[in-house]
Amino acid sequence: MIDESRDSPSLTPTKGDVAQQRTVYLFGQPIAHSVSPYFHNTIFQKVGLPWRYIRLDSKDPEDLAWLMRRNDFMGAAVTMPNKVQALSLVDSITTEAQKIGCINTIYVRPELSGKGKQLYIGTNTDWIGIQRALLNADPEIRTHLQDHPALVIGGGATCRSAIYALTEGLGAKAVYLINRDPEEAKSSIMGLKQAGLQQEIHYVETVDTAQAIASPIVVVSAVPDIAPTTDLEHTARNITTTMIQTKPDHTSPRLFLEMCYDPTPMTYMANLAQDLGWKVIDGLDVMEHQAIEQAVLWTEKPLQSLPSELANSAIRQALHR
Template sequence: MALQKETTIITCPAPSVEHLDRHGYLFGYPIAHSLSPIFHQTIYDSLGLKWSQFPLPSTDMAHFLQLVRDPKCFGSAVTMPHKVAIIPHLDDITPEARAVGACNTIFRRGDQFVGTNTDTIGVRESFYQNVADPDRVFHGRPGMVIGGGGAARSAVYALVHFMKCPTVYLNCRDPAEVSAIITWCTAAGYGDGLVYVSTAEQAAALEGPGAIVSCVPNFPPLTEAEKVARSVTEVLLDKSHKGAILEMCYHPTPWTDIAALADKAGWQIILGTEAVIYQGLEQDRYWTGKELSELPVQEVKEVIAKELAKARL
Protein backbone atom coordinates (compact mmCIF):
# COMPACT_ATOMS: atom_id res chain seq x y z
CA MET A 1 0.00 0.00 0.00
CA ALA A 2 1.37 3.43 -0.96
CA LEU A 3 2.18 5.72 1.92
CA GLN A 4 0.40 9.08 1.94
CA LYS A 5 2.61 12.14 2.15
CA GLU A 6 2.05 13.95 5.45
CA THR A 7 1.15 17.62 5.33
CA THR A 8 3.06 19.71 7.85
CA ILE A 9 0.88 22.31 9.58
CA ILE A 10 2.86 25.46 10.28
CA THR A 11 1.61 27.38 13.29
CA CYS A 12 2.94 30.29 15.31
CA PRO A 13 2.23 31.78 18.74
CA ALA A 14 -0.53 34.33 19.10
CA PRO A 15 0.80 37.90 19.33
CA SER A 16 0.29 39.99 22.43
CA VAL A 17 -2.72 42.26 21.88
CA GLU A 18 -3.62 43.41 25.40
CA HIS A 19 -2.19 46.90 24.81
CA LEU A 20 -4.46 47.57 21.80
CA ASP A 21 -8.07 48.67 21.41
CA ARG A 22 -8.50 46.59 18.24
CA HIS A 23 -6.31 44.27 16.20
CA GLY A 24 -6.29 42.24 13.00
CA TYR A 25 -4.10 39.74 11.17
CA LEU A 26 -2.37 39.00 7.92
CA PHE A 27 -2.89 35.25 7.47
CA GLY A 28 -0.75 33.43 4.92
CA TYR A 29 2.49 31.58 4.31
CA PRO A 30 5.12 32.74 3.51
CA ILE A 31 4.57 36.43 4.27
CA ALA A 32 7.95 37.60 5.61
CA HIS A 33 8.32 40.30 2.94
CA SER A 34 4.73 41.58 3.03
CA LEU A 35 4.26 45.34 3.32
CA SER A 36 0.73 44.89 4.67
CA PRO A 37 1.44 45.44 8.41
CA ILE A 38 3.43 48.65 7.92
CA PHE A 39 0.88 49.86 5.34
CA HIS A 40 -2.05 49.47 7.73
CA GLN A 41 -0.10 50.75 10.75
CA THR A 42 0.51 53.97 8.83
CA ILE A 43 -3.25 54.37 8.43
CA TYR A 44 -4.12 53.57 12.04
CA ASP A 45 -1.46 55.92 13.39
CA SER A 46 -2.65 58.70 11.07
CA LEU A 47 -6.23 58.22 12.25
CA GLY A 48 -5.17 58.17 15.91
CA LEU A 49 -6.35 54.59 16.38
CA LYS A 50 -4.73 52.26 18.90
CA TRP A 51 -4.90 49.42 16.37
CA SER A 52 -2.41 47.05 14.73
CA GLN A 53 -2.34 44.31 12.11
CA PHE A 54 -0.13 41.34 13.02
CA PRO A 55 1.51 38.99 10.52
CA LEU A 56 0.42 35.40 11.09
CA PRO A 57 2.78 33.24 8.99
CA SER A 58 0.86 30.01 9.31
CA THR A 59 -0.99 27.23 7.56
CA ASP A 60 -2.93 26.36 10.72
CA MET A 61 -6.49 27.24 9.74
CA ALA A 62 -7.98 26.07 13.07
CA HIS A 63 -5.63 28.30 15.04
CA PHE A 64 -6.42 31.28 12.82
CA LEU A 65 -10.17 30.79 13.17
CA GLN A 66 -9.74 30.71 16.94
CA LEU A 67 -7.74 33.96 16.94
CA VAL A 68 -10.17 35.99 14.81
CA ARG A 69 -13.03 35.17 17.17
CA ASP A 70 -11.51 37.51 19.75
CA PRO A 71 -14.12 40.29 20.19
CA LYS A 72 -11.37 42.91 19.74
CA CYS A 73 -10.32 41.48 16.36
CA PHE A 74 -11.65 43.61 13.49
CA GLY A 75 -10.79 41.06 10.80
CA SER A 76 -7.92 39.85 8.69
CA ALA A 77 -6.16 40.10 5.38
CA VAL A 78 -5.87 36.67 3.78
CA THR A 79 -3.22 35.71 1.29
CA MET A 80 -1.84 32.55 -0.31
CA PRO A 81 -2.38 29.70 0.23
CA HIS A 82 -5.66 30.48 2.03
CA LYS A 83 -7.65 32.70 -0.37
CA VAL A 84 -9.88 29.84 -1.53
CA ALA A 85 -9.64 27.53 1.49
CA ILE A 86 -10.99 30.18 3.88
CA ILE A 87 -14.33 30.59 2.08
CA PRO A 88 -16.17 27.54 3.59
CA HIS A 89 -15.36 28.85 7.08
CA LEU A 90 -17.07 32.22 6.56
CA ASP A 91 -20.66 33.19 7.31
CA ASP A 92 -21.05 35.10 4.06
CA ILE A 93 -19.08 36.50 1.12
CA THR A 94 -19.57 39.63 -0.98
CA PRO A 95 -20.46 39.55 -4.70
CA GLU A 96 -16.81 40.30 -5.60
CA ALA A 97 -15.48 37.34 -3.61
CA ARG A 98 -18.18 35.07 -5.03
CA ALA A 99 -17.53 36.14 -8.61
CA VAL A 100 -13.76 35.75 -8.38
CA GLY A 101 -13.86 32.65 -6.18
CA ALA A 102 -11.26 33.97 -3.75
CA CYS A 103 -11.25 35.96 -0.51
CA ASN A 104 -8.41 38.25 0.54
CA THR A 105 -10.21 40.14 3.31
CA ILE A 106 -12.38 39.19 6.29
CA PHE A 107 -14.46 41.76 8.13
CA ARG A 108 -17.16 41.64 10.80
CA ARG A 109 -20.82 42.27 10.11
CA GLY A 110 -22.35 42.11 13.56
CA ASP A 111 -21.55 38.61 14.80
CA GLN A 112 -20.81 37.35 11.28
CA PHE A 113 -17.46 36.95 9.57
CA VAL A 114 -17.77 38.09 5.94
CA GLY A 115 -15.23 37.60 3.16
CA THR A 116 -14.60 39.97 0.27
CA ASN A 117 -12.07 40.43 -2.51
CA THR A 118 -10.46 43.86 -2.59
CA ASP A 119 -8.03 42.89 -5.37
CA THR A 120 -10.81 43.77 -7.82
CA ILE A 121 -11.05 47.24 -6.27
CA GLY A 122 -7.27 47.60 -6.42
CA VAL A 123 -7.38 47.11 -10.19
CA ARG A 124 -10.36 49.42 -10.62
CA GLU A 125 -8.97 52.28 -8.55
CA SER A 126 -5.51 52.01 -10.12
CA PHE A 127 -7.14 53.14 -13.37
CA TYR A 128 -9.72 55.61 -12.06
CA GLN A 129 -7.27 57.35 -9.73
CA ASN A 130 -4.62 57.74 -12.45
CA VAL A 131 -6.40 58.09 -15.81
CA ALA A 132 -7.67 61.62 -16.40
CA ASP A 133 -10.34 60.77 -19.00
CA PRO A 134 -11.70 57.19 -18.68
CA ASP A 135 -14.40 57.86 -21.30
CA ARG A 136 -11.74 58.55 -23.91
CA VAL A 137 -9.18 56.00 -22.74
CA PHE A 138 -11.03 52.78 -21.91
CA HIS A 139 -14.81 53.08 -21.41
CA GLY A 140 -16.58 51.10 -24.13
CA ARG A 141 -13.31 49.73 -25.53
CA PRO A 142 -11.85 46.22 -25.20
CA GLY A 143 -9.69 45.47 -22.18
CA MET A 144 -6.88 42.92 -22.04
CA VAL A 145 -5.41 40.66 -19.36
CA ILE A 146 -1.90 39.31 -19.82
CA GLY A 147 -1.39 36.04 -17.95
CA GLY A 148 -3.63 33.33 -16.59
CA GLY A 149 -2.75 32.99 -12.90
CA GLY A 150 -4.69 33.84 -9.77
CA ALA A 151 -4.78 37.59 -10.42
CA ALA A 152 -6.34 37.20 -13.87
CA ARG A 153 -9.92 36.59 -12.69
CA SER A 154 -9.83 39.67 -10.46
CA ALA A 155 -8.55 41.70 -13.42
CA VAL A 156 -11.25 40.37 -15.76
CA TYR A 157 -13.95 41.12 -13.19
CA ALA A 158 -12.72 44.68 -12.71
CA LEU A 159 -12.55 45.35 -16.46
CA VAL A 160 -16.02 43.96 -17.13
CA HIS A 161 -17.95 44.87 -13.99
CA PHE A 162 -16.44 48.26 -13.11
CA MET A 163 -14.61 49.64 -16.14
CA LYS A 164 -17.21 49.25 -18.92
CA CYS A 165 -15.08 47.01 -21.16
CA PRO A 166 -17.54 44.99 -23.26
CA THR A 167 -14.79 42.67 -24.50
CA VAL A 168 -11.68 41.41 -22.70
CA TYR A 169 -8.80 39.86 -24.60
CA LEU A 170 -7.00 37.03 -22.81
CA ASN A 171 -3.31 36.82 -23.69
CA CYS A 172 -1.66 33.81 -22.07
CA ARG A 173 0.98 31.24 -22.97
CA ASP A 174 -1.18 28.36 -21.64
CA PRO A 175 -4.48 27.59 -23.44
CA ALA A 176 -5.58 25.41 -20.51
CA GLU A 177 -5.37 28.39 -18.14
CA VAL A 178 -7.36 30.51 -20.59
CA SER A 179 -10.02 27.81 -20.84
CA ALA A 180 -10.24 27.65 -17.04
CA ILE A 181 -10.68 31.44 -16.80
CA ILE A 182 -13.38 31.49 -19.48
CA THR A 183 -15.23 28.57 -17.88
CA TRP A 184 -15.14 30.15 -14.41
CA CYS A 185 -16.07 33.67 -15.52
CA THR A 186 -18.89 32.43 -17.73
CA ALA A 187 -20.36 30.36 -14.89
CA ALA A 188 -20.08 33.42 -12.61
CA GLY A 189 -21.93 35.60 -15.16
CA TYR A 190 -19.18 37.83 -16.60
CA GLY A 191 -17.49 35.69 -19.24
CA ASP A 192 -19.55 36.34 -22.37
CA GLY A 193 -17.14 38.94 -23.78
CA LEU A 194 -13.88 37.03 -23.21
CA VAL A 195 -11.74 36.41 -26.30
CA TYR A 196 -8.62 34.26 -26.34
CA VAL A 197 -6.04 35.98 -28.56
CA SER A 198 -3.65 33.18 -29.46
CA THR A 199 -1.60 34.63 -32.36
CA ALA A 200 -0.15 37.92 -33.52
CA GLU A 201 -2.11 37.55 -36.76
CA GLN A 202 -5.37 37.36 -34.81
CA ALA A 203 -4.32 40.38 -32.73
CA ALA A 204 -3.60 42.42 -35.87
CA ALA A 205 -7.26 42.16 -36.93
CA LEU A 206 -8.69 43.25 -33.57
CA GLU A 207 -9.74 46.64 -32.23
CA GLY A 208 -7.09 48.07 -29.93
CA PRO A 209 -7.67 47.81 -26.18
CA GLY A 210 -7.99 50.80 -23.88
CA ALA A 211 -7.00 49.17 -20.57
CA ILE A 212 -4.49 46.37 -20.06
CA VAL A 213 -3.68 44.51 -16.84
CA SER A 214 -0.39 42.59 -16.94
CA CYS A 215 -0.32 39.73 -14.42
CA VAL A 216 2.91 37.94 -15.35
CA PRO A 217 6.37 37.91 -13.71
CA ASN A 218 9.13 39.97 -15.28
CA PHE A 219 10.94 37.24 -17.18
CA PRO A 220 12.01 37.35 -20.82
CA PRO A 221 9.98 35.01 -23.06
CA LEU A 222 11.97 31.81 -23.61
CA THR A 223 9.58 29.10 -24.81
CA GLU A 224 7.75 29.32 -28.13
CA ALA A 225 4.44 29.79 -26.31
CA GLU A 226 5.88 32.68 -24.28
CA LYS A 227 7.28 34.32 -27.42
CA VAL A 228 3.90 34.09 -29.16
CA ALA A 229 2.15 35.64 -26.13
CA ARG A 230 4.69 38.49 -26.09
CA SER A 231 4.17 39.10 -29.82
CA VAL A 232 0.41 39.41 -29.18
CA THR A 233 1.16 42.05 -26.53
CA GLU A 234 3.43 43.97 -28.90
CA VAL A 235 0.88 43.99 -31.73
CA LEU A 236 -1.91 45.28 -29.48
CA LEU A 237 0.33 47.91 -27.88
CA ASP A 238 1.18 49.21 -31.35
CA LYS A 239 -2.47 49.90 -32.27
CA SER A 240 -3.33 53.53 -33.00
CA HIS A 241 -5.37 53.93 -29.80
CA LYS A 242 -3.11 54.42 -26.79
CA GLY A 243 -4.61 53.52 -23.43
CA ALA A 244 -3.33 52.73 -19.93
CA ILE A 245 -1.60 49.57 -18.71
CA LEU A 246 -1.44 48.41 -15.10
CA GLU A 247 1.76 46.42 -14.55
CA MET A 248 0.96 44.26 -11.52
CA CYS A 249 4.56 43.07 -11.15
CA TYR A 250 6.45 45.52 -8.94
CA HIS A 251 9.15 43.42 -7.21
CA PRO A 252 12.10 43.81 -7.38
CA THR A 253 11.30 46.75 -9.69
CA PRO A 254 8.03 48.08 -11.13
CA TRP A 255 9.76 48.98 -14.41
CA THR A 256 9.37 45.66 -16.22
CA ASP A 257 10.04 44.66 -19.83
CA ILE A 258 6.33 44.92 -20.61
CA ALA A 259 6.15 48.36 -19.01
CA ALA A 260 9.12 49.43 -21.17
CA LEU A 261 7.40 48.15 -24.32
CA ALA A 262 4.19 49.97 -23.40
CA ASP A 263 6.03 53.19 -22.60
CA LYS A 264 7.86 53.08 -25.92
CA ALA A 265 4.54 52.50 -27.71
CA GLY A 266 3.01 55.61 -26.08
CA TRP A 267 0.85 54.05 -23.36
CA GLN A 268 0.26 55.43 -19.87
CA ILE A 269 2.01 53.21 -17.32
CA ILE A 270 0.35 52.53 -13.96
CA LEU A 271 2.66 50.83 -11.47
CA GLY A 272 1.52 47.72 -9.61
CA THR A 273 2.08 49.47 -6.30
CA GLU A 274 -1.10 51.42 -7.07
CA ALA A 275 -3.13 48.18 -7.03
CA VAL A 276 -1.51 47.14 -3.75
CA ILE A 277 -2.28 50.51 -2.18
CA TYR A 278 -5.89 50.77 -3.31
CA GLN A 279 -6.78 47.18 -2.41
CA GLY A 280 -5.33 47.87 1.05
CA LEU A 281 -7.25 51.11 1.41
CA GLU A 282 -10.42 49.21 0.51
CA GLN A 283 -9.64 46.74 3.31
CA ASP A 284 -9.42 49.60 5.79
CA ARG A 285 -12.65 51.03 4.46
CA TYR A 286 -14.31 47.81 5.66
CA TRP A 287 -12.39 47.65 8.95
CA THR A 288 -12.53 51.30 10.04
CA GLY A 289 -15.77 52.43 8.42
CA LYS A 290 -13.93 55.39 6.86
CA GLU A 291 -14.41 56.31 3.21
CA LEU A 292 -11.44 56.60 0.86
CA SER A 293 -11.54 60.39 1.08
CA GLU A 294 -11.03 60.11 4.87
CA LEU A 295 -7.97 57.83 4.63
CA PRO A 296 -4.33 59.06 4.37
CA VAL A 297 -3.78 58.05 0.75
CA GLN A 298 -0.69 60.15 0.06
CA GLU A 299 0.94 59.13 3.31
CA VAL A 300 0.66 55.41 2.59
CA LYS A 301 1.93 55.97 -0.97
CA GLU A 302 5.03 57.61 0.45
CA VAL A 303 5.57 54.81 2.97
CA ILE A 304 5.25 52.07 0.33
CA ALA A 305 7.62 53.91 -2.03
CA LYS A 306 10.16 54.26 0.76
CA GLU A 307 9.92 50.57 1.74
CA LEU A 308 10.34 49.41 -1.86
CA ALA A 309 13.33 51.70 -2.30
CA LYS A 310 14.94 50.14 0.79
CA ALA A 311 14.25 46.63 -0.53
CA ARG A 312 16.10 47.42 -3.77
CA LEU A 313 19.27 48.59 -2.00
Protein backbone atom coordinates in the same frame (compact mmCIF):
# COMPACT_ATOMS: atom_id res chain seq x y z
CA MET B 1 -23.61 31.21 2.54
CA ILE B 2 -24.05 31.99 6.22
CA ASP B 3 -23.64 29.08 8.63
CA GLU B 4 -25.81 29.93 11.64
CA SER B 5 -24.44 26.96 13.59
CA ARG B 6 -20.86 28.13 13.44
CA ASP B 7 -19.21 28.91 16.76
CA SER B 8 -17.91 32.48 16.58
CA PRO B 9 -16.20 34.49 19.31
CA SER B 10 -18.59 36.78 21.18
CA LEU B 11 -15.84 39.23 22.11
CA THR B 12 -14.79 40.23 18.60
CA PRO B 13 -14.94 44.04 18.62
CA THR B 14 -17.71 46.00 16.99
CA LYS B 15 -18.07 49.70 16.37
CA GLY B 16 -17.46 51.52 19.64
CA ASP B 17 -15.14 48.77 20.87
CA VAL B 18 -12.28 49.48 18.48
CA ALA B 19 -9.99 51.13 21.06
CA GLN B 20 -8.90 47.73 22.41
CA GLN B 21 -5.85 45.92 21.11
CA ARG B 22 -6.70 44.02 17.93
CA THR B 23 -4.84 42.15 15.22
CA VAL B 24 -5.23 42.05 11.45
CA TYR B 25 -3.30 39.41 9.52
CA LEU B 26 -1.73 39.34 6.08
CA PHE B 27 -2.34 35.74 5.00
CA GLY B 28 -0.31 34.43 2.07
CA GLN B 29 2.97 32.91 0.91
CA PRO B 30 5.55 34.22 0.19
CA ILE B 31 4.88 37.61 1.81
CA ALA B 32 8.21 38.69 3.30
CA HIS B 33 8.49 41.30 0.53
CA SER B 34 5.05 42.82 1.17
CA VAL B 35 4.94 46.53 1.99
CA SER B 36 1.28 46.49 3.03
CA PRO B 37 2.16 46.32 6.79
CA TYR B 38 3.70 49.79 6.45
CA PHE B 39 0.43 51.06 5.00
CA HIS B 40 -1.98 49.60 7.52
CA ASN B 41 0.14 50.10 10.63
CA THR B 42 0.52 53.76 9.64
CA ILE B 43 -3.27 54.02 9.36
CA PHE B 44 -3.82 52.39 12.75
CA GLN B 45 -1.21 54.57 14.45
CA LYS B 46 -2.44 57.85 13.00
CA VAL B 47 -6.10 57.26 13.89
CA GLY B 48 -5.15 56.24 17.43
CA LEU B 49 -5.97 52.53 17.30
CA PRO B 50 -3.74 50.15 19.32
CA TRP B 51 -3.93 47.60 16.54
CA ARG B 52 -1.27 45.68 14.66
CA TYR B 53 -1.12 44.31 11.13
CA ILE B 54 1.22 41.33 10.95
CA ARG B 55 2.27 38.74 8.41
CA LEU B 56 1.03 35.16 8.51
CA ASP B 57 3.31 33.43 6.02
CA SER B 58 1.29 30.32 5.21
CA LYS B 59 -0.80 28.66 2.54
CA ASP B 60 -2.72 26.48 4.98
CA PRO B 61 -6.23 27.91 5.64
CA GLU B 62 -6.32 26.17 9.01
CA ASP B 63 -3.52 28.46 10.24
CA LEU B 64 -5.74 31.48 9.73
CA ALA B 65 -8.86 29.65 10.92
CA TRP B 66 -7.13 29.04 14.26
CA LEU B 67 -6.27 32.73 14.63
CA MET B 68 -9.81 33.74 13.69
CA ARG B 69 -10.97 32.07 16.90
CA ARG B 70 -8.96 34.53 18.99
CA ASN B 71 -10.78 37.40 20.69
CA ASP B 72 -8.36 39.97 19.24
CA PHE B 73 -8.99 38.96 15.61
CA MET B 74 -10.21 41.97 13.62
CA GLY B 75 -9.76 40.80 10.04
CA ALA B 76 -7.34 39.62 7.40
CA ALA B 77 -5.89 40.61 4.06
CA VAL B 78 -5.68 37.51 1.89
CA THR B 79 -3.08 37.26 -0.84
CA MET B 80 -1.77 34.53 -3.14
CA PRO B 81 -2.10 31.59 -3.11
CA ASN B 82 -4.98 31.77 -0.64
CA LYS B 83 -7.63 33.93 -2.31
CA VAL B 84 -9.78 30.99 -3.37
CA GLN B 85 -9.02 28.66 -0.45
CA ALA B 86 -10.01 31.36 2.06
CA LEU B 87 -13.60 31.20 0.84
CA SER B 88 -14.04 28.22 3.15
CA LEU B 89 -13.21 30.35 6.20
CA VAL B 90 -16.02 32.91 5.98
CA ASP B 91 -19.73 32.83 6.74
CA SER B 92 -20.75 34.93 3.73
CA ILE B 93 -19.23 36.76 0.78
CA THR B 94 -20.20 39.99 -0.93
CA THR B 95 -21.77 40.06 -4.38
CA GLU B 96 -18.56 41.30 -6.01
CA ALA B 97 -16.48 38.55 -4.43
CA GLN B 98 -19.01 35.95 -5.50
CA LYS B 99 -18.81 37.07 -9.12
CA ILE B 100 -15.01 37.29 -9.09
CA GLY B 101 -14.70 33.93 -7.38
CA CYS B 102 -12.20 34.82 -4.67
CA ILE B 103 -11.62 37.11 -1.70
CA ASN B 104 -8.73 39.29 -0.57
CA THR B 105 -10.32 40.66 2.61
CA ILE B 106 -12.01 39.22 5.68
CA TYR B 107 -13.81 41.45 8.17
CA VAL B 108 -16.21 40.87 11.08
CA ARG B 109 -19.66 42.21 11.83
CA PRO B 110 -22.22 41.36 14.55
CA GLU B 111 -24.88 38.82 13.60
CA LEU B 112 -28.24 40.58 13.27
CA SER B 113 -30.08 38.30 15.68
CA GLY B 114 -28.50 40.14 18.60
CA LYS B 115 -27.26 36.92 20.18
CA GLY B 116 -23.69 38.18 20.40
CA LYS B 117 -22.33 36.08 17.57
CA GLN B 118 -20.02 37.51 14.94
CA LEU B 119 -20.05 36.88 11.22
CA TYR B 120 -16.88 36.56 9.18
CA ILE B 121 -17.44 38.24 5.82
CA GLY B 122 -15.27 37.87 2.74
CA THR B 123 -14.99 40.49 0.03
CA ASN B 124 -12.70 41.57 -2.78
CA THR B 125 -11.15 45.05 -2.95
CA ASP B 126 -8.58 44.21 -5.65
CA TRP B 127 -11.01 45.15 -8.40
CA ILE B 128 -11.65 48.53 -6.72
CA GLY B 129 -7.92 49.23 -6.67
CA ILE B 130 -7.60 48.41 -10.38
CA GLN B 131 -10.64 50.48 -11.30
CA ARG B 132 -9.51 53.55 -9.36
CA ALA B 133 -5.93 53.40 -10.60
CA LEU B 134 -7.15 53.38 -14.21
CA LEU B 135 -9.69 56.15 -13.59
CA ASN B 136 -7.03 58.33 -12.01
CA ALA B 137 -4.84 57.87 -15.06
CA ASP B 138 -7.67 58.60 -17.51
CA PRO B 139 -10.97 60.01 -16.18
CA GLU B 140 -12.53 59.36 -19.60
CA ILE B 141 -11.62 55.69 -19.66
CA ARG B 142 -15.24 54.50 -19.51
CA THR B 143 -15.99 56.35 -22.74
CA HIS B 144 -12.89 54.95 -24.45
CA LEU B 145 -13.69 51.37 -23.42
CA GLN B 146 -17.03 51.62 -25.18
CA ASP B 147 -15.24 51.53 -28.53
CA HIS B 148 -11.98 49.69 -27.83
CA PRO B 149 -11.13 46.39 -26.09
CA ALA B 150 -8.98 45.81 -23.03
CA LEU B 151 -6.32 43.16 -22.43
CA VAL B 152 -5.46 41.18 -19.30
CA ILE B 153 -2.22 39.21 -19.03
CA GLY B 154 -2.15 36.42 -16.44
CA GLY B 155 -4.48 33.99 -14.73
CA GLY B 156 -6.08 33.10 -11.47
CA ALA B 157 -7.43 35.46 -8.84
CA THR B 158 -5.81 38.72 -9.96
CA CYS B 159 -6.81 38.04 -13.55
CA ARG B 160 -10.46 37.62 -12.56
CA SER B 161 -10.36 40.79 -10.46
CA ALA B 162 -8.91 42.71 -13.41
CA ILE B 163 -11.56 41.43 -15.82
CA TYR B 164 -14.30 42.32 -13.34
CA ALA B 165 -12.86 45.83 -12.86
CA LEU B 166 -12.68 46.40 -16.61
CA THR B 167 -16.16 45.08 -17.39
CA GLU B 168 -18.45 45.61 -14.40
CA GLY B 169 -16.40 48.50 -13.02
CA LEU B 170 -15.49 50.43 -16.17
CA GLY B 171 -17.94 49.19 -18.76
CA ALA B 172 -15.58 47.46 -21.21
CA LYS B 173 -17.58 45.51 -23.75
CA ALA B 174 -14.74 43.13 -24.64
CA VAL B 175 -11.63 41.86 -22.87
CA TYR B 176 -8.82 39.76 -24.33
CA LEU B 177 -6.91 37.35 -22.10
CA ILE B 178 -3.35 36.10 -22.50
CA ASN B 179 -2.10 33.24 -20.34
CA ARG B 180 0.67 30.68 -20.68
CA ASP B 181 -1.73 28.01 -19.37
CA PRO B 182 -4.75 27.50 -21.67
CA GLU B 183 -6.65 25.49 -19.07
CA GLU B 184 -6.23 28.15 -16.39
CA ALA B 185 -7.37 30.85 -18.82
CA LYS B 186 -10.45 28.91 -19.88
CA SER B 187 -11.26 28.08 -16.26
CA SER B 188 -11.11 31.78 -15.32
CA ILE B 189 -13.39 32.72 -18.19
CA MET B 190 -15.84 29.92 -17.40
CA GLY B 191 -15.98 30.93 -13.73
CA LEU B 192 -16.77 34.55 -14.57
CA LYS B 193 -19.41 33.55 -17.10
CA GLN B 194 -21.06 31.14 -14.67
CA ALA B 195 -21.17 33.97 -12.10
CA GLY B 196 -23.15 36.09 -14.55
CA LEU B 197 -20.60 38.19 -16.45
CA GLN B 198 -22.20 39.16 -19.76
CA GLN B 199 -19.36 40.93 -21.55
CA GLU B 200 -17.17 39.25 -24.15
CA ILE B 201 -13.97 37.60 -22.91
CA HIS B 202 -11.66 36.07 -25.52
CA TYR B 203 -8.62 33.91 -24.85
CA VAL B 204 -5.84 34.73 -27.33
CA GLU B 205 -3.89 31.56 -28.07
CA THR B 206 -1.67 32.45 -31.05
CA VAL B 207 0.35 35.30 -32.50
CA ASP B 208 -1.71 35.06 -35.69
CA THR B 209 -4.87 35.75 -33.69
CA ALA B 210 -3.16 38.64 -31.92
CA GLN B 211 -2.26 40.20 -35.26
CA ALA B 212 -5.83 39.96 -36.51
CA ILE B 213 -7.72 41.56 -33.62
CA ALA B 214 -8.22 45.18 -32.61
CA SER B 215 -5.54 46.93 -30.59
CA PRO B 216 -6.45 47.22 -26.88
CA ILE B 217 -6.69 50.59 -25.21
CA VAL B 218 -5.96 49.25 -21.71
CA VAL B 219 -3.59 46.49 -20.63
CA VAL B 220 -3.47 45.01 -17.13
CA SER B 221 -0.39 42.83 -16.64
CA ALA B 222 -0.66 40.45 -13.69
CA VAL B 223 2.35 38.19 -14.20
CA PRO B 224 5.78 38.12 -12.50
CA ASP B 225 8.66 39.88 -14.21
CA ILE B 226 10.43 36.67 -15.16
CA ALA B 227 11.98 35.87 -18.54
CA PRO B 228 10.13 33.08 -20.36
CA THR B 229 11.73 29.64 -20.46
CA THR B 230 9.09 27.18 -21.68
CA ASP B 231 7.43 27.11 -25.11
CA LEU B 232 4.11 28.21 -23.62
CA GLU B 233 5.77 31.11 -21.82
CA HIS B 234 7.53 32.23 -24.99
CA THR B 235 4.24 32.07 -26.88
CA ALA B 236 2.48 34.17 -24.25
CA ARG B 237 5.31 36.73 -24.32
CA ASN B 238 5.20 36.92 -28.14
CA ILE B 239 1.42 37.37 -28.14
CA THR B 240 1.71 40.15 -25.55
CA THR B 241 4.45 41.91 -27.47
CA THR B 242 2.46 41.69 -30.69
CA MET B 243 -0.63 43.22 -29.12
CA ILE B 244 1.07 46.16 -27.43
CA GLN B 245 3.14 46.89 -30.56
CA THR B 246 0.05 47.11 -32.78
CA LYS B 247 -0.44 50.69 -33.87
CA PRO B 248 -3.77 52.08 -32.65
CA ASP B 249 -6.42 53.45 -34.99
CA HIS B 250 -7.32 56.18 -32.49
CA THR B 251 -5.74 59.01 -30.51
CA SER B 252 -7.12 58.11 -27.07
CA PRO B 253 -4.61 57.51 -24.25
CA ARG B 254 -3.38 53.93 -23.95
CA LEU B 255 -2.87 52.68 -20.39
CA PHE B 256 -0.54 49.88 -19.30
CA LEU B 257 -1.15 48.85 -15.68
CA GLU B 258 1.75 46.80 -14.31
CA MET B 259 0.55 44.94 -11.22
CA CYS B 260 4.04 43.68 -10.34
CA TYR B 261 5.97 46.25 -8.26
CA ASP B 262 8.66 44.18 -6.55
CA PRO B 263 11.56 44.74 -6.86
CA THR B 264 10.54 47.53 -9.30
CA PRO B 265 7.32 48.46 -11.09
CA MET B 266 9.26 49.11 -14.30
CA THR B 267 9.31 45.52 -15.52
CA TYR B 268 10.46 44.34 -18.93
CA MET B 269 6.95 44.68 -20.35
CA ALA B 270 6.32 48.03 -18.65
CA ASN B 271 9.50 49.45 -20.14
CA LEU B 272 8.59 48.12 -23.57
CA ALA B 273 5.08 49.59 -23.32
CA GLN B 274 6.45 52.95 -22.23
CA ASP B 275 8.86 53.00 -25.18
CA LEU B 276 5.88 52.35 -27.47
CA GLY B 277 3.94 55.31 -26.13
CA TRP B 278 1.76 53.67 -23.49
CA LYS B 279 1.13 55.48 -20.21
CA VAL B 280 2.45 53.13 -17.51
CA ILE B 281 0.70 52.85 -14.14
CA ASP B 282 2.45 50.92 -11.39
CA GLY B 283 0.89 48.33 -9.12
CA LEU B 284 1.47 50.38 -5.98
CA ASP B 285 -1.39 52.63 -7.10
CA VAL B 286 -3.65 49.58 -7.11
CA MET B 287 -2.35 48.39 -3.76
CA GLU B 288 -2.96 51.77 -2.17
CA HIS B 289 -6.54 52.06 -3.42
CA GLN B 290 -7.54 48.52 -2.48
CA ALA B 291 -5.81 48.78 0.90
CA ILE B 292 -7.65 51.93 1.93
CA GLU B 293 -10.92 50.12 1.20
CA GLN B 294 -9.76 47.35 3.52
CA ALA B 295 -8.98 49.91 6.21
CA VAL B 296 -12.50 51.35 5.90
CA LEU B 297 -13.98 47.88 6.45
CA TRP B 298 -11.78 47.01 9.43
CA THR B 299 -11.92 50.34 11.27
CA GLU B 300 -15.49 51.26 10.24
CA LYS B 301 -14.26 54.81 9.76
CA PRO B 302 -15.21 56.93 6.73
CA LEU B 303 -12.72 57.06 3.89
CA GLN B 304 -12.09 60.80 4.23
CA SER B 305 -11.06 60.42 7.87
CA LEU B 306 -8.24 57.98 7.14
CA PRO B 307 -4.68 59.31 6.56
CA SER B 308 -4.25 57.61 3.21
CA GLU B 309 -1.55 59.98 1.95
CA LEU B 310 0.67 59.27 4.95
CA ALA B 311 0.10 55.53 4.53
CA ASN B 312 0.90 55.72 0.80
CA SER B 313 4.11 57.57 1.58
CA ALA B 314 5.08 54.91 4.13
CA ILE B 315 4.82 52.03 1.68
CA ARG B 316 6.69 53.86 -1.09
CA GLN B 317 9.50 54.67 1.33
CA ALA B 318 9.58 51.03 2.38
CA LEU B 319 9.78 49.88 -1.22
CA HIS B 320 12.59 52.32 -1.99
CA ARG B 321 14.54 51.04 1.00
